[in-house]
Amino acid sequence: MHNGSIELAVSELNAWYGESHILHGMQFEVNKGEVVTLLGRNGAGKTTTMKAVMGMIPSRQGSVKFEGQELIQLPSNRIAKLGLAFCPEERGIFSSLNVYENLTLPPVVKSGGMSLEDIYQIFPNLKERLKSQGTKLSGGEQQMLAIGRILRTGATLLLLDEPTEGLAPVIVQQIGAMIRLLKEKGFTILLVEQNFRFASTVADRHYVVEHGKVIDMIPNDQIDANTKKLESYLGV
Amino acid sequence: MFELLGIPPQALFGQLLLGLINGAFYAMLSLGLAVIFGLLNVINFTHGAQYMMGAFAAWMLLEWVGVPYWGALIIVPVLIGATGILLEKLFLKRLYHLDHLYGLLLTFGLALIIEGLFRKQFGSSGLPYPNPLPGGTRLDFMFLPNYRAWVVVASLVLCFGTWFMIERTKLGSYLRAAVERPDLVQAFGINVPRMITLTYGFGVGLAALAGVLAAPIYNVNPVMGSNLIIIVFAVVVIGGMGSILGAIITGFALGIIEGLTKVFYPEASNTVIFIIMAIVLMVKPAGLFGTPK
Numbered sequence: 001m002h003n004g005s006i007e008l009a010v011s012e013l014n015a016w017y018g019e020s021h022i023l024h025g026m027q028f029e030v031n032k033g034e035v036v037t038l039l040g041r042n043g044a045g046k047t048t049t050m051k052a053v054m055g056m057i058p059s060r061q062g063s064v065k066f067e068g069q070e071l072i073q074l075p076s077n078r079i080a081k082l083g084l085a086f087c088p089e090e091r092g093i094f095s096s097l098n099v100y101e102n103l104t105l106p107p108v109v110k111s112g113g114m115s116l117e118d119i120y121q122i123f124p125n126l127k128e129r130l131k132s133q134g135t136k137l138s139g140g141e142q143q144m145l146a147i148g149r150i151l152r153t154g155a156t157l158l159l160l161d162e163p164t165e166g167l168a169p170v171i172v173q174q175i176g177a178m179i180r181l182l183k184e185k186g187f188t189i190l191l192v193e194q195n196f197r198f199a200s201t202v203a204d205r206h207y208v209v210e211h212g213k214v215i216d217m218i219p220n221d222q223i224d225a226n227t228k229k230l231e232s233y234l235g236v
Numbered sequence: 237m238f239e240l241l242g243i244p245p246q247a248l249f250g251q252l253l254l255g256l257i258n259g260a261f262y263a264m265l266s267l268g269l270a271v272i273f274g275l276l277n278v279i280n281f282t283h284g285a286q287y288m289m290g291a292f293a294a295w296m297l298l299e300w301v302g303v304p305y306w307g308a309l310i311i312v313p314v315l316i317g318a319t320g321i322l323l324e325k326l327f328l329k330r331l332y333h334l335d336h337l338y339g340l341l342l343t344f345g346l347a348l349i350i351e352g353l354f355r356k357q358f359g360s361s362g363l364p365y366p367n368p369l370p371g372g373t374r375l376d377f378m379f380l381p382n383y384r385a386w387v388v389v390a391s392l393v394l395c396f397g398t399w400f401m402i403e404r405t406k407l408g409s410y411l412r413a414a415v416e417r418p419d420l421v422q423a424f425g426i427n428v429p430r431m432i433t434l435t436y437g438f439g440v441g442l443a444a445l446a447g448v449l450a451a452p453i454y455n456v457n458p459v460m461g462s463n464l465i466i467i468v469f470a471v472v473v474i475g476g477m478g479s480i481l482g483a484i485i486t487g488f489a490l491g492i493i494e495g496l497t498k499v500f501y502p503e504a505s506n507t508v509i510f511i512i513m514a515i516v517l518m519v520k521p522a523g524l525f526g527t528p529k
Contacts, residue, residue, distance in 0.1 A: 054423050055423070056419050056420075056422075056423050075422070076419070076422045076423040077422045077423070077424075077425050077426055077427050077428065079423075080422075080423055080424055080425030081425050085424070086420075086423050088420060092417055092420045094412065094413045094416050094417065095416065096412040096413070096415070096416060097409055097412055097413055101409045104406075104409075105409055105410070105413055105421075105424065106424035106425065107424065107425050107426065109425050150424075153424075153425070
């Protein structure tokens with residue numbers, strides 16, 4: 001499934017929002033070329049984990065290593081420059097920018113990113129709406145824009161926070177196909193999901209998060225055997 | 237037609253020009269305020285003092301160093317802009333996570349200190365600055381002084397240039413995006429804190445440039461900024477806080493309205509802008525070009 005080298009190693013990660021302690025020693029690894037999910041209920045700390053990895057939470061401790069380099073002290077712009085890119089749950093499409101400006105906003109940080117033409121091939125809808133205001137797109141198109149714009153930067157590790165949330169089933173299928181395509185192209189992907197049935201169609205491994213820490217890890221080929229356990233974790 | 241109303245065209249166009257000149261300064265200053273407020277979330281009450289500092293810097297360069305007006309036009313914005321950068325790094329930076337009120341109080345206090353220092357040093361009667369473009373053109377309906385024509389053209393170019401930079405360029409797209417989601421823009425790899433510092437420097441530089449442009453018209457005076465800034469804040473409220481285009485259009489329009497009021501009903505010319513502000517606040521609280529939050 002992967003070439004074995006560790007792309008992202010998170011250990012003893014703690015994070016706070018003001019006074020509230022959200023992450024209590026998160027611990028997980030993502031290997032190069034892998035698709036790994038963080039599964040868990042609302043409020044378990046999945047999004048906070050992504051933001052803490054990305055340096056978007058000022059109050060954080062522990063260790064986050066990307067390709068062996070420690071990120072915990074770096075500001076988020078420096079982290080992005082190393083080749084990590086984040087697609088937030090609320091998509092973060094800028095209303096004062098048109099689709100083209102949104103798509104080309106993130107600066108290229110490394111060579112080897114996808115060209116705009118490659119991105120239009122995956123998301124043909126975007127090409128037709130380049131002049132539209134970013135937030136005038138449908139929910140599905142906004143999600144495609146939010147993912148599309150981090151593919152041209154040359155980032156090799158993509159953090160996708162609930163990319164399927166609130167989308168129609170046919171769009172969810174498209175997003176699933178896209179994630180599999182990105183994996184084929186060699187991207188490493190950390191995915192936050194609440195829907196483990198969707199996650200099982202794209203991921204190699206699943207970490208279950210509860211109360212700000214990882215409580216279990218289930219390889220995707222054992223997911224059928226663990227359905228009952230997962231359902232109880234997730235409260236489905 | 238003008239004679240029918242009992243107004244000679246000379247007076248009408250004279251006041252219109254005066255209104256346009258005032259409007260040019262309202263527009264340049266409220267533009268800087270809008271840019272700063274958009275990204276820093278700070279209501280920059282020091283803006284008037286920075287405009288005054290620009291005028292004084294031009295005067296000092298001329299009197300003490302012998303640098304003429306056209307040199308000052310370039311040197312002063314850079315110089316005063318740099319003091320803005322220092323101010324942002326030392327003080328403002330620490331206030332972003334707090335309510336607007338703190339930034340307002342800090343910048344208001346700084347404005348008082350700066351004005352007090354200049355008043356102590358230079359007195360409050362004002363210092364003359366020679367007109368770099370004397371003479372003018374006699375048109376059919378009025379006399380157009382060269383320097384005033386230059387100020388109107390220069391301010392239009394500045395306003396349009398700033399608008400273009402923010403709304404139509406790559407750098408501008410970073411700024412607009414950072415106004416909405418600074419955290420996310422930074423997580424894309426852009427050094428947002430540095431961009432904020434430079435934006436404040438730019439806004440301050442714009443105020444200083446307006447000060448240089450104003451020096452030959454209004455002379456140089458420690459209170460020139462505080463006289464103007466109250467009206468400029470009214471302009472910003474009418475146009476809508478943080479709107480670039482709103483600041484420009486409202487600035488020019490209110491200058492002209494003020495000028496026309498001087499012709500038709502001089503008694504109201506000092507208050508007309510505030511009456512308009514009150515009406516706009518009642519009908520569109522977010523301002524004519526603002527978006528309600």
